Amino acid sequence: MTTPLSAYLTLALILFCIGLYGALTKRNTVIVLICIELMLNAANINFVAFSKYGLIPSIHGQVFSLFTITIAAAEAAVGLAILIAIYQNRKSVHIDDYQSMKH
């Protein structure tokens, strides 16, 4: 008995939901950023799982997950730079304090 595809998909679903819940409820901006990284990771598990157990198993799923990891790293760096730039103005990292574009 090998591990079925649905087990990997379910694990990725659970991790995605944990990341989504954290990104929507946590008040610290750094934690919100790293929760988004967790959601991207769950999507990567799906890519690699389908590259092995999908309709046409091939290497392309792994290559695509490499591209996703690259973009995620760039996104983390830019997000953190924006966070530091806001922190220099507002002296706060709580996401409730960033609402000057709300109205």
Add this chain to the structure above:
Amino acid sequence: MNGEFVAFIVLAIVAISGGIWMLNLTKVVHMVVSLVFTFLSIAGLYILLSAEFVAAVQVLIYSGAITIIMLFGIMLTKHQDHEKKGSTRKKIFLFASILAFAFSIYIGIYNLDIGQEGTDLHVNNTEQIGIALYTHYVIPFELTSVVLLVALVGAIILAKKEEKEEKQDT
């Protein structure tokens, strides 16, 4: 119950419990460190899925680089270090809606089983990825390097203090 399934169960439990700890701990640094367990066990899952190169990249980028850069972000921004409590009603509403979302996706995937298992993915895995990157994906690969360069320059410009305007003000 063979060894692969047992390894999958152990790695899945470690990954999910890392996420649960991240949600429940109160100190920010502890949250980031608990997510390292999740990232490492995801790397183990990639090895189970015969993607050794992606597993190595996962360890290097996620549990190395991104965790360290997030710790830098926590250390550089001084704050009260504890999570404020949000409103409980909003959390319950969000939890219920995410549970409904997860259940509706789970109905779609719980007995999904398509096709055949890839058998030659683990043979010279890095070589296969390299050949695919430099033949079929050359243009996206080069565009990715441009994206990384732009992100690097943009991050430096954003995080730098604007000294000229301060001098003009004084």
